[in-house]
Amino acid sequence: MSAPEHYDCDVLVIGSGAAGLAAAVTAAHHGLKVIVAEKHHQLGGTSAWSGGWLWVPGNPLAVAEGQLETPGAVEQYLRQQLATAQLDDRVQAYLEQGPRMVDFFQRHTHVQFYSGSRMPDMHEGPGAALGGRSLCAQPFDGRRLGPWLHRLRPPLDLISLGGMGIAGGMDLGHFFNATRSVKSALYVARRLARHGCGRLLHGRGLHLVNGNALVARLLRSALDLQVQVRTHSAALALLVDGHRVVGARLSTGPVRARCGVVLAAGGFAHDRQRMSEVFGHDNHLSAAPAENTGDGIRLGEMAGGVVPALPNGAAWAPVSRVMCGAGHTSTAQAFPHLMDRAKPGFIAVRDDGRRFTNEADSYHDFMQALFAADPADRQPHCWLICDHRALRRYGLGAARPFPLPTWGLRRRGYLIKARSVAQLAERCGIDAAALHATVQRFNQQARQGHDDDFHRGASAYNRAQGEATHRPNPSLGELARGPFYAVKLEPGSLGTFMGLATDRQARVLDAQGLVVDGLYAVGNDMASIMGGHYPSGGITLGPAMTFGHLAGLSLAADAVRVSGNAAPCRRSSRDDVPCSARH
Template identity: 40%
Template sequence: MIKEVDLLVVGSGAAGMCAAIVAKLSGLNVLLIEKSSKIGGTTALSGGGTWIPLNHQGIALGVQDTLEQAELYLDTVIGTDAPKALRSNFLKFGPEMLKFMEQHTEVKFSGRKYSPDYLPTKRGAGTGGRALDPLEFDGRLLGKNFENLKNPLPEFLVFDGMMVNKMDIDLLLRAKTSADGFFHAAKMVTRFALDRLRGYSRGTRLVLGNALAGRLYKSMLDLNIEIVTETAIHSLEKNVAGRVDTAYCQQQGQTLSIIAKKGIVLATGGFPNNLKMRQQYLPAPTGLWSATNPHNTGDGIQAGLGMGAAMGNNVNNGFYSPISQRKRKDGTTANFPHLMLDRYKPGIIMLNAEGKRFVNEANSYHDCGAAQYQSNANPGWIICDAAAMKKYGLGLVRPNPNQTELGGFIQENYLIRANSINELATQIKVKASILEKTLQNYNQDAVTGADREFGKGSNIYNTYLGDPTHAGNPCLAPVDQAPYYAIQIFPGDIGTSAGLVTDEFSRVLDHNQQVISGLYAAGNDMNSIMGGHYPGPGITLGPGLTFGYIAAKHAAGKL
């Protein structure tokens, strides 16, 4: 079977859907293919944070920022580890893309007035305005297509189907102690119950990355963009003029040939679930430790490499995060990313295989995951005491768990519980003398409020996600109240950063840095414009959307 279109987009994450929407609005006949049966890719599983400096939302909030400051920050963090032309186009077209999408589609964001960049001591770092969150979305607007939207990670749901964001969690924890918490919880639970009574497989109130994926999907449906699911790219072909214009795809056991006159955009989400590629590009040892779409196995990258594309090699080839694993009831493995709910909080620390701390636990998830590779913490441990467990939870264990809940996690070997430090040392297989010394040093610093070894809670990003109700340093409290708890953590990721090398217009380059005509890459199929660094929240979605926009505009001859 053969199809002919102007632009073929491969992959239905944020980058792919943005490219398809912008191309359609630019007058092109567009086809988007998706490997799985669901739309949304890793975007639908993500927190949805999107980093775009100088966006109009931040300006409207009164945040003071300048192009010079944003350039200085990225130049300071990235240096020569990635071409400056890429980040220059990101800063130029990111705000334009955001305005375009908000004016012409269902995609809507809210700015964060206060949200420090991840490396706040670097020159040019911002304290707010650069990060955005997708607005809550009513999934009922998708009609029968709601069930085609990829579900979020089940570990991020409550009541087996209700989505919550950080604000919801804060209010739900206050449901028994405050009026605002009670009424918010009642409203959410009532909406969820009605959704289930109406036959929806889960709640239709969408937040985080699922809201962004839903908004993009609704925009595609409104524009009548053709979407073909369960169709995986296999290879590409050039025409007699040397331009890539044909994609060969597998669709339910049949070969589908797609001829794209204006270009092909690869946006299949990188290679986080391809073990062979992980072993080739990530530090050893590695495993399938990714909190991403399981269908992201490097298909787009492999197709591009088959056309002679160059592959990037960054300071870090993954966007790392500590990951804990738990078997689900259906036999699959949950890879839970320790992003924001536990590490930053008082009374919670991370240990390497020797029982020593090795990192400022309140640094970004990427920095903590990278430190695991560098510090004999593969695997490592995240531990807390009874007080921290009650107030904050740990990993998949939610705050103030009852004994039945704790027992379930312990029986599944996800959680370790010990009545003494010696017992904890035995269970996590470290020397008791080393663990006791680690905790003695940490506890002394926690009392004074200054972590002399790693500086936990010493900068505005650390304290942003600490506990503002905790007296003194919002990230520090002694670990000294039995029982003690531990969860094993691996240096996993929320995506891969190594991808196809492109120019500033998303055009894929060969080993001689020459453009491969007709071929574009965006999202995690494109080598990261950050060179493997992680300067802020949403530095995958922000560039993914922006370079999807750039690729579509360029293919349509609109740049």
């Protein structure tokens, strides 16, 4: 096709999560006209459901607090975690540019962060840090979005409280302690009252936290920069002129982009065909939005991009299957078990009644251990078990803590309740004698404050995930007071790691390592820079925003070249000089 005479924009971003909005905001800040196309009627994708944490070593907030990185420490940690002797180019770019990304958004946009100065890395070892590498978006007043508030995807209903998001740290601590502390009870009462007023007057809560706050801040920034945001606009095909991507055909019509297209459609967690091809099955239940069906990756492949294989193609997490709705309209939704496993009074066992891993390890590590327990098992599962005291204190999956009732979940068979451990085993199909022995041994070790079998509570991450006030170990507590409860855990994911091969500017690469001109991929449409490993919380959003920012910078720098007289050409990912100049 001949080059179009009219361009609708400079940059077209496909997808409205944190990665896509970061690219849009950066490009618009540098003077480019940007359109964001979202297939769903609500904005934010998986980011809006997330905890909103970013892992950015050496970030400006940590530096301001005096938490300086020891030279070479983070590189040492990543080499060990990624099982490599040499960090690749994109990881180096991330470590260099991540702090600059944070500084840019803090200085020039509505995006503001809290420092996660006490959040340790997930694993112990050389170069690991006890804090200072994590960030979380500050809460945001939804009224500042005006009418766009109702286009923002609300928090995941399964893990929110009546649609109210609860932030980690102090906020969550008050909710856990609402029945134990007058101060916490008053705090929770104010939060609930504020949320109730918001729903009554505006149709939803206004105090936005976690990933909802991050997306809201990015969206407000984009709107202020005159970014055009379109919902109900699925990307059907890319528009190509010669070797250059020049736009996309959307369900609402074609859009031509002078400088390029950014793929940020959220990965393929709900692409049943690709999931089956990659993992050998498609029966896992993802906690990602149903719209994440691999659209961006398919478009990238059609333009010449490639998807490299990774040892772990998804961010695995244990989930429980919650049936929502009634009758023929009921659907299964995934509740991600990210926190309860690490609290005192919980253990996880397989049908043989035995523990198989450290329950307080990360969700990704927990699932790797479940897969390894029986590699031949095509439908692996386990049971998360707790006593009455733990259930009413912390909740168990979709079963909320006191004073919220649990009878509905028991009636639907989600929450299994029994007077004794033996009866619980019978109702779940667990080996009763083995479970009794497991509970007895675990209780003895919990009283002593150390887990000789799986070292639960030994690492800083384990202890941070537990209950700070519990002694002698924040993560170990007996299962002592009946009745006892269980929920079945199955394989699930928070998203996918396998995506399009890119360079350090997030430009899509073909099978020869050459840039597909005019095409970028960020977020879960980009192959994970961690190579399928999970070294710390925030390794999805941290790179997502960093490479979204880098894509925006690259597009802004490329605008002059595209508007010049020289015809665009394919370039090596290792050389930013146009091919005509090199030859």
